[in-house]
Amino acid sequence: MKAFIIALQFLTRFNLSSRFEVFPEDLGRSVRHFPVVGAVIGLILLGFAKAASGYIPDRILAVLVILLEMAVTGGLHCDGLMDTMDGIFSGRSREKMLEIMKDSRVGAYGVMGFGMLLLLKWTLVCEMFVAGGLVVLFIMPVLGRFGIVIAITAFPYARAEGLGKAFAQFAGQSALGIAIVWTLLFTIPLGMTITGCFAGAVGFAVLISRYVCKRLGGLTGDVYGAITEMTEVVVLLVFVLVR
Template identity: 45%
Template sequence: MRLFFVALQFLTRIHIVKQDSWTAEDFGHSTRFFPLVGLVQGVIYLLFAWLLLPVLGQSAVFASLMLILTIIITGGLHYDGFMDTMDGLLSARSRERMLEIMKDSRVGSYGALAAICLILLQWSLLREIDESLIFLAVYTMPLIGRMGMVLVIAAFPYARPQGLGKAFADIADMGTLLVAGVTTLAALIPLGQAAMAALAAGLAAAYLFGHYASSKLGGVTGDVYGAAELLTEATVLASILAIGKFA
């Protein structure tokens, strides 16, 4: 359970037990529990939606409050990585310069614009998803997002000689992927074909983005992990919207 709490406190603002000292090994071994953290998030989002939907309906206010909740729960952790990643990848510079740009704590125009576009997309998807599927969407979104993150961590080499993300990359292996995958499947299989289709779409998006980033950077970084998580979540929402429209 200790490693689960390491993952929970790293990925979210939910602090159940006091943990002041974490080692690189703690971070690395906690990776297998990322989908379980996503499951906790999903339950919170589900309860929030269950309370709001009867009052607000699937309105603009509902979509905005749901997005604000995701930022509050995670502390906006992955948006920082997403913006840094976009600043680097969209700069069209050399590999070394891209990595330097991503390491800069300042947000550039590419990162800011990409974040705005992503939030607008997420907001629009939450507004447009069929109301009968909205609970499925908010529940599965963080769970599959975390699984997509684990896939990128395990499947691609780390681009830097050191860094926080390297602790995850050095320890994550097929066993990590297996444990995370079993957790994800156990949570999604009872929900039926729509959840499994969202899983397939989300993991495909995570892998393709990881492959693209790795081809440009010579590997992936902690920022790329965060970007992959958010893009996976957006893909889950898009796939559930498509299921509602065309199934």
């Protein structure tokens, strides 16, 4: 239970308990529960969309759903996406890219990347509403957080230190196995289309992680956030194309 609470508090704005001390090993153990946290986020999004769908036009509802997810997560992954875009597309050396990503200021590539993400996400959520696929709002955060698990457990960490280092160092391969079980439990009962979304999410998470590893020599906490956001867009895209 402690590991799940840590995962929930780290990936969302929910603060359930501050009574226990958190060690680096605890952060690593929390990784196995990331898909479950995604399911919690997904239930919130799905519940809101179902309650509001009869009263709010789809295009406005799509905006509200995106804003709700950002409110629940505190924009954690969006920040990582912008930092990653600034670093990767700077065209600098590995060391300079890592330095740029550590800078709290947002550059032009970060703004453009975030703008493109929002536009893509809004368009695909609107198309999803047309296709009658509200259930994707549940599975999208699940697969987005599973993308982080793949990145953490299957690829090296680029920095010698940092918060993300604790996740990468102490997660272990068992975290990937447990996360796969959780993700399949959420995915398979929803049918073949959603299972196709799972395959697309896994493939994308692996490919983008490999690409960034070639550029940086590993991944960082910012990259984990970027992978989450981009994987969610891939899930929406696969669903819209398949349907």
